Amino acid sequence: MSAPAQTTPAQTLALPIWALHSLSRLTPFVLFLAAWQGLAKSGLIDPTFLPSVSAVGHALIDLGASPSFYTDLAVTLGRSLGGLALGAAIGIPLGAGMAVSRKIDGFFGPLVKATYSLPKTALIPLLLLWLGIGSATNIVAVMFSTLLPFVVYTYHGIHGVPQLLTWSARAMGTPQRRLLWKILLPASLHAILTGLRLALGFSFVIAIAAEMIAANTGIGKLMFIYGESGAYDYMFAAVAAVVALAYVADRLTVVISNRLLRWDDVENRLG
Amino acid sequence: MSAPSSAAAIKIRVEGVAKRFDQSGQPVEALANVELAVREGEFVSIVGPSGCGKSTLLYMLGGFLAPSAGRLLVDGAPITGPGVDRGVVFQEYALFPWLTVFDNIAYGLREAGMGAREVTATAERYIALIGLSGFERRFPRELSGGMKQRVALARTFAYEPSILLLDEPFGALDAQTREIMQDELLRLWRTTGKTVLMVTHDVSEAVYLSNRVCVMSQRPGCMVEEFAIDLDHSVEREQVVLSPAYTAIRNAVWIAVRQQVVVARRGAA
Numbered sequence: 001m002s003a004p005a006q007t008t009p010a011q012t013l014a015l016p017i018w019a020l021h022s023l024s025r026l027t028p029f030v031l032f033l034a035a036w037q038g039l040a041k042s043g044l045i046d047p048t049f050l051p052s053v054s055a056v057g058h059a060l061i062d063l064g065a066s067p068s069f070y071t072d073l074a075v076t077l078g079r080s081l082g083g084l085a086l087g088a089a090i091g092i093p094l095g096a097g098m099a100v101s102r103k104i105d106g107f108f109g110p111l112v113k114a115t116y117s118l119p120k121t122a123l124i125p126l127l128l129l130w131l132g133i134g135s136a137t138n139i140v141a142v143m144f145s146t147l148l149p150f151v152v153y154t155y156h157g158i159h160g161v162p163q164l165l166t167w168s169a170r171a172m173g174t175p176q177r178r179l180l181w182k183i184l185l186p187a188s189l190h191a192i193l194t195g196l197r198l199a200l201g202f203s204f205v206i207a208i209a210a211e212m213i214a215a216n217t218g219i220g221k222l223m224f225i226y227g228e229s230g231a232y233d234y235m236f237a238a239v240a241a242v243v244a245l246a247y248v249a250d251r252l253t254v255v256i257s258n259r260l261l262r263w264d265d266v267e268n269r270l271g
Numbered sequence: 272m273s274a275p276s277s278a279a280a281i282k283i284r285v286e287g288v289a290k291r292f293d294q295s296g297q298p299v300e301a302l303a304n305v306e307l308a309v310r311e312g313e314f315v316s317i318v319g320p321s322g323c324g325k326s327t328l329l330y331m332l333g334g335f336l337a338p339s340a341g342r343l344l345v346d347g348a349p350i351t352g353p354g355v356d357r358g359v360v361f362q363e364y365a366l367f368p369w370l371t372v373f374d375n376i377a378y379g380l381r382e383a384g385m386g387a388r389e390v391t392a393t394a395e396r397y398i399a400l401i402g403l404s405g406f407e408r409r410f411p412r413e414l415s416g417g418m419k420q421r422v423a424l425a426r427t428f429a430y431e432p433s434i435l436l437l438d439e440p441f442g443a444l445d446a447q448t449r450e451i452m453q454d455e456l457l458r459l460w461r462t463t464g465k466t467v468l469m470v471t472h473d474v475s476e477a478v479y480l481s482n483r484v485c486v487m488s489q490r491p492g493c494m495v496e497e498f499a500i501d502l503d504h505s506v507e508r509e510q511v512v513l514s515p516a517y518t519a520i521r522n523a524v525w526i527a528v529r530q531q532v533v534v535a536r537r538g539a540a
Contacts, residue, residue, distance in 0.1 A: 162365070164361050164363060164365040165365055165367065167353070167361070168359065168361060168365040169367075169378075170334075170335070170352075170353035171333055171353045171354075171355070171357065172355065172358075172378055172379035172426075172427075172430065173379060173382035173383055174382055183367070186367070186369045187367075187368075187369070189369065262410075263369045263410040263411075264368065264369075265412055
């Protein structure tokens with residue numbers, strides 16, 4: 001583009017390449033926040049409905065100083081992960097069972113297909129009726145929402161295992177009943193972990209939605225209260241905290257998954 | 272010299288075996304009336320036009336597929352399923368990608384209930400034998416095709432099946448690696464005295480390695496011709512390959528296979 005420069009920007013700034021890379025990744029976020037701040041300050045929108053970035057920042061600092069905020073975050077995190085664990089504990093065996101047994105597939109297959117497009121939030125009022133206000137409703141709602149990704153990804157993962165792998169295990173003395181544990185599940189690990197990552201995202205969505213309707217604690221309830229009372233800067237701050245929490249949880253999942261999949265082809269790594 | 276005497280017991284017997292597949296409602300006849308007998312310690316190759324059903328026959332001997340008609344016997348007993356008496360090496364290696372080289376080779380030993388110390392000793396011995404010392408902790412994706420093939424052979428040899436079933440074992444290798452691996456196999460076979468049945472489309476490979484080469488017809492496949500081979504493998508490879516005996520038999524087998532391919536082409540046209 002331009003004439004060759006004496007020094008590259010990197011040299012001028014004396015920053016290592018990796019630091020420049022992470023900085024360049026932040027650019028879209030910085031631009032987004034700047035646009036938000038500009039819009040909020042422009043007077044085009046009533047600041048009651050769109051608090052400025054700085055106002056939300058102040059609210060976030062204020063929230064960060066209160067111990068009950070961390071309790072709410074922990075409660076929400078606990079409900080998400082608890083429901084996720086339950087979803088995995090039921091969904092992975094169910095998906096595996098459906099993949100290896102025609103009988104199990106014949107029974108649960110139609111159920112899975114029928115509930116596939118059902119918005120799981122529609123179950124929250126029912127669960128509220130049965131389980132009342134509190135963690136039980138939340139956790140069961142999360143469990144239902146994460147069940148399907150586990151079932152579907154485990155099922156397809158096992159169906160995609162090359163026949164030669166099971167044949168060669170059988171030839172080396174692995175009995176039929178141990179194929180699932182020795183071959184089919186490890187060979188489907190990539191698919192199952194992809195399902196886990198998807199389910200993790202769902203778990204936050206449903207935990208917070210359920211808290212808004214059916215809980216007295218948790219970050220979802222907090223958002224709801226701030227929204228009701230018109231403290232929108234605080235509501236936005238709570239949303240920002242959830243976004244950050246979900247992001248960290250997702251990155252952690254990716255890092256752990258890729259560690260578990262270090263034997264797999266690089267192009268199969270989670271991004 | 273290395274050929275087992277004709278008095279050796281029959282290890283594998285295939286009697287009137289047929290195999291039909293159902294391909295989207297259309298019955299396809301893969302094999303028809305296949306007859307074969309392999310003696311203990313013999314190295315037999317099956318060659319034939321592609322799609323003649325030779326791999327199907329091997330999979331039936333592995334116990335993965337059942338015949339539509341006829342019988343398959345090992346040591347006089349019908350094959351009812353896979354068994355550790357028959358080691359199978361597949362075309363695409365079929366290594367377990369989540370296991371290291373060491374754990375892949377140890378797999379069959381552990382399944383056989385061998386103690387940890389013995390597993391380590393045996394696996395290490397085979398890793399050294401195939402020249403992969405130092406690669407124990409690598410995963411299959413980090414290996415070249417030739418290395419993967421050596422691991423596949425080693426993991427099958429390690430648990431000592433009395434029969435080796437090889438399905439185009441060197442098909443995916445480059446010419447140089449293939450020759451090295453062939454000599455490796457020959458050495459392993461001669462030191463262990465196993466019964467080997469190999470399926471290949473490579474006539475030179477079949478003639479170089481085997482005591483006997485069986486030619487299969489086009490689909491539905493059956494045995495049409497058989498060649499007994501007695502090459503002196505005590506000399507170097509180049510001497511074997513350049514000998515008039517090798518050339519003569521290689522040409523004869525090549526023509527027999529070629530006839531089947533031509534018949535198949537005419538049938539298709």
